[in-house]
Amino acid sequence: MKKFICLVCLLSIASYCSAQKIPSAYKQYFGNCCNLKKTSIRSFLEIDGYYVLSFIDTESNTGTVSDTNQYKIIFYENGLCVSGWAVYVKTIKDVYTEIERIINNGSKDWFYKTAAWGKYEIRNDTIVTRNIIYGTLIRPVNVWEVRYKIVNRTTIVQIDEKKLVRTGKHGVQQTEKNDAVYFQANFVPLQTIPVSDYSWLRRQKCDASD
Numbered sequence: 001m002k003k004f005i006c007l008v009c010l011l012s013i014a015s016y017c018s019a020q021k022i023p024s025a026y027k028q029y030f031g032n033c034c035n036l037k038k039t040s041i042r043s044f045l046e047i048d049g050y051y052v053l054s055f056i057d058t059e060s061n062t063g064t065v066s067d068t069n070q071y072k073i074i075f076y077e078n079g080l081c082v083s084g085w086a087v088y089v090k091t092i093k094d095v096y097t098e099i100e101r102i103i104n105n106g107s108k109d110w111f112y113k114t115a116a117w118g119k120y121e122i123r124n125d126t127i128v129t130r131n132i133i134y135g136t137l138i139r140p141v142n143v144w145e146v147r148y149k150i151v152n153r154t155t156i157v158q159i160d161e162k163k164l165v166r167t168g169k170h171g172v173q174q175t176e177k178n179d180a181v182y183f184q185a186n187f188v189p190l191q192t193i194p195v196s197d198y199s200w201l202r203r204q205k206c207d208a209s210d
Contacts, residue, residue: 020113020134020200025166026143029130030119033201036078041122044150047075049189050095053158056181073129073185075120076196081129084116092188099190107198116142117201125150126159134200141166145174154187 022030041047054070072095073083085098102111118131127148135141143166147159159182167173196202 051185053185054183080196112198158182
């Protein structure tokens with residue numbers, strides 16, 4: 001049994017170390033990552049830093065309210081975004097330490113392999129993001145779509161979230177996430193942010209059509 005558990009762990013690590021590819025069912029949401037184009041996001045938001053988003057989740061089957069949750073998101077001018085990093089880091093000082101570690105480690109840092117990387121679109125006063133967490137042998141790929149309303153240059157608020165569930169080789173079904181109460185997210189400036197070029201999403205091999 002111990003040998004089996006060790007084997008599973010080793011294979012899971014190996015799956016992260018190997019080239020990560022977007023499953024075919026989700027490519028429609030992440031196309032053209034090899035030839036990214038400059039977006040107009042700076043016309044609407046400050047992006048040289050990150051946004052801290054808080055929400056209260058509710059269990060849909062019981063109505064039980066959980067504790068306030070928090071996550072952080074960085075928007076890049078090239079159309080990429082990243083969230084799901086420093087989830088348990090609360091103070092700004094500790095975030096600075098986390099960012100410094102990522103920058104010092106460069107492309108080898110796990111931030112570029114395990115955070116929720118994705119792309120965004122700007123639709124009038126709304127930012128639509130689609131993020132993906134790469135799966136392993138013991139964890140499926142997770143993909144979801146989130147909409148944020150732009151309040152002002154330093155404030156956004158999450159409107160809703162949909163998990164994109166793979167139903168077949170080439171099909172995806174959208175399902176609503178449990179109800180949640182979202183709070184306005186404020187911008188925290190940084191002198192330097194991690195580069196997006198090291199992201200597994202950015203560095204994957206693209207088709208000729210891209």
